[in-house]
Amino acid sequence: MQEHGAAASHHLVFAERYAAGKERRRFAPRESLADFSPVERDPTAILAATDEGRVASLLPIRYERMAQSSFAFLRGAASIMAEDLAALPTPGISTQSCGDCHLMNFGALLSSEGNVLFDINDFDETLPNIDFTVDLRRLCASFAVAALDAGRSEKRARHAAELAARGYRRHMRGLSRLSPLKAWRDRIDLVHVADGLHERLARKLRGLVAATRPDREDDNFPHIESTPMGLRIEERPPLIYHIGNGGGAATRFDIPATFASCGATLNPEVVALLRRYALTDTAFKVVGIGSVGTFCAIGLFATADDEPLFLQLKEARPSVLARLAPEAAAQWKDAEGKRVVHGQRVMQASTDLFLGWAEDESTGRHFYVRHLKNRRLGSVAELFEEHALDDYAALCGSVLARAHARSADPAIICGYMGKSGAFDDAMASFAMLYAARNTCDHAEFLAWRAKAKDEAEGSDKGR
Numbered sequence: 001m002q003e004h005g006a007a008a009s010h011h012l013v014f015a016e017r018y019a020a021g022k023e024r025r026r027f028a029p030r031e032s033l034a035d036f037s038p039v040e041r042d043p044t045a046i047l048a049a050t051d052e053g054r055v056a057s058l059l060p061i062r063y064e065r066m067a068q069s070s071f072a073f074l075r076g077a078a079s080i081m082a083e084d085l086a087a088l089p090t091p092g093i094s095t096q097s098c099g100d101c102h103l104m105n106f107g108a109l110l111s112s113e114g115n116v117l118f119d120i121n122d123f124d125e126t127l128p129n130i131d132f133t134v135d136l137r138r139l140c141a142s143f144a145v146a147a148l149d150a151g152r153s154e155k156r157a158r159h160a161a162e163l164a165a166r167g168y169r170r171h172m173r174g175l176s177r178l179s180p181l182k183a184w185r186d187r188i189d190l191v192h193v194a195d196g197l198h199e200r201l202a203r204k205l206r207g208l209v210a211a212t213r214p215d216r217e218d219d220n221f222p223h224i225e226s227t228p229m230g231l232r233i234e235e236r237p238p239l240i241y242h243i244g245n246g247g248g249a250a251t252r253f254d255i256p257a258t259f260a261s262c263g264a265t266l267n268p269e270v271v272a273l274l275r276r277y278a279l280t281d282t283a284f285k286v287v288g289i290g291s292v293g294t295f296c297a298i299g300l301f302a303t304a305d306d307e308p309l310f311l312q313l314k315e316a317r318p319s320v321l322a323r324l325a326p327e328a329a330a331q332w333k334d335a336e337g338k339r340v341v342h343g344q345r346v347m348q349a350s351t352d353l354f355l356g357w358a359e360d361e362s363t364g365r366h367f368y369v370r371h372l373k374n375r376r377l378g379s380v381a382e383l384f385e386e387h388a389l390d391d392y393a394a395l396c397g398s399v400l401a402r403a404h405a406r407s408a409d410p411a412i413i414c415g416y417m418g419k420s421g422a423f424d425d426a427m428a429s430f431a432m433l434y435a436a437r438n439t440c441d442h443a444e445f446l447a448w449r450a451k452a453k454d455e456a457e458g459s460d461k462g463r
Contacts, residue, residue: 014176014411021415024091030422032089033133034429036437039087043080043441044448050079053317054293061238062292063449070435071149073442074142075102076289078125080441081138082320084434090131091416095408096346098400099125099321100290101135102142106396108190109373111350116190118395119348120403121373124291124314126343127321129328132404132413133427134321139400140164140431143393145438150389154432160393161431165424167397169417175401176410183410186402187349193395222285222298224308231302233283240298242283253360255282255297258313261358262369265341270353277301277309287314295365298372310372311354315365316340336366347403 012020051059066076074081078100098105098120107121140161147157175183191206223234235241243255256279263271281300286292295315302308316336322329332339337357345351357368404413417423 017409017411018176018415021091021093021412022418024093024412024416025418028089028091030416030418030426032426033137033423034426034433036084036088036430036433038437039084041080041083043077043444046080046083047077047445050320051293055295056293058238058286058293061286062289065289065292067446067449069149070439070442071142071146072289073445074145074438075104076292077438077441078138078290079320081141081434082125082324084437085134085137086324088137090133093132093408093413093416094129095132095135095404095413096128096343096406097126097130097132097321098123098135098343098347098403099127099130099319101139101400103139103146103392103396104142106399107373109348109350111187112353113350115350117349118188118190118193119350119399122288123340123344123347124316125319125321126340126347127319127325127328127332128343128346128407129325130321131324132408134324135400135404136165136168136397136427137430137434139168139396140427141434141438143389143396144428144431144435147389148435148439152389157435158428158432160389162421162424162428163390163393164397165427166421167394168401169397169414169423171398171401172405172410172417173414173419175405176414178410183405186405188395188399188402222283222310224300226306230280231300231306231308232281233298233300235283239286240283242281243297253295253297253363253365255299255313258297258358258360258367259299259311259369262313262356262367265338265356265358266354273353274301277303285312295363295367311369312372313367313369316357316368317366337368340368346407349402 054062062076066073082099100122101120105121106118109117109119109121111117143160143164144157147160148154152160175186178186222236222240225232225234233240233242259279259282263274266274278301279299280302282297283300285296285298287294287296291314294317297313299311299313300308301311316339318333318336319329319339335357337359341355341357344355352370354369354371357366359366401410
């Protein structure tokens with residue numbers, strides 16, 4: 001498929017680039033995006049395939065979390081949705097994809113200047129040369145599923161999905177009129193977001209922003225305890241534990257050496273900063289839903305005055321989007337950690353200073369390192385989901401547009417989407433169809449899980 005990304009359009013004026021995007025409607029009419037005819041596949045088999053290489057003792061936690069609701073299942077089922085999206089039509093407008101773009105993968109981030117920005121959080125599944133609709137389909141579907149899970153009507157669920165698409169389209173249109181440099185510098189400050197909200201929600205959001213300022217150091221997470229040996233990470237088994245105190249040999253890898261290897265991929269000034277800290281403790285940490293069972297460690301670094309810094313070392317596995325762009329995926333086969341770092345640097349407005357990558361020589365696993373986010377920073381989504389899902393949908397759509405515009409030409413994407421609500425309507429229709437499919441998949445997953453549990457109990461009784 002011919003790529004219509006930013007790199008191919010630098011010699012064309014705006015009108016020509018817009019027309020090139022509009023031309024894509026001939027091959028993939030916007031209305032066609034509304035269709036979703038499920039392909040035959042076994043969702044439980046797809047999930048089981050992703051268990052390979054994970055810590056087996058942690059898999060029950062993964063499945064327990066996915067069982068909680070249809071939305072929790074969707075969060076953990078990125079591989080299933082990727083399988084479904086691979087069979088759908090696209091306009092062929094490539095961008096750097098987040099790869100797991102659901103509504104809980106957005107949150108507040110501290111920029112290097114200390115500003116609180118709203119952006120995409122995780123990029124474990126990121127991949128280049130993916131059609132822009134892939135991320136947007138998952139985002140819209142997540143709003144439909146979350147709204148239905150919360151007891152909202154189908155009409156309101158569809159409206160939330162439509163607002164996510166509309167927020168994307170409108171923000172992309174604004175970016176299309178900026179120079180590439182100005183579009184690259186676009187960022188969404190949570191203080192400005194609060195100004196446009198009704199007073200009750202704005203008050204809560206401003207309080208959250210104030211609590212995330214870098215001078216607020218009362219919420220070290222994970223918790224730290226002082227010991228005669230120095231600062232230590234407080235254990236919270238089975239979610240946080242020291243290697244050797246849980247998980248067995250399956251969780252063992254050379255954490256200090258892997259942290260040290262990441263230093264070679266950091267900028268020199270960041271290396272100089274890290275030299276003022278020493279690694280005092282490490283622990284294994286269970287994270288998220290889709291990532292449960294992958295290798296993840298946290299490192300507690302401290303100065304001589306016991307000033308703490310947490311870094312996270314997280315396993316980077318092949319992207320679930322690999323089947324959508326096998327050539328792009330093949331380029332990162334032996335550098336999955338670098339793939340994640342590259343995608344995050346492209347898509348985020350203000351990238352983590354400590355982003356780096358490494359390979360653990362003892363296991364051959366790929367990792368990336370990042371600053372461990374304060375838990376307050378992750379609570380924006382919960383705040384909006386409870387009080388203003390529609391506002392949050394439009395906001396997430398805007399953020400995704402900003403992220404995509406850094407690797408694709410906004411004018412081409414705008415030309416395809418157009419000025420009317422036809423594109424938004426199609427994405428909302430798809431979202432509702434996918435929400436129904438996700439509900440069926442979740443039910444099948446619950447039945448599969450119950451059957452496996454019964455078989456295990458029967459086996460135990462027979463011993």
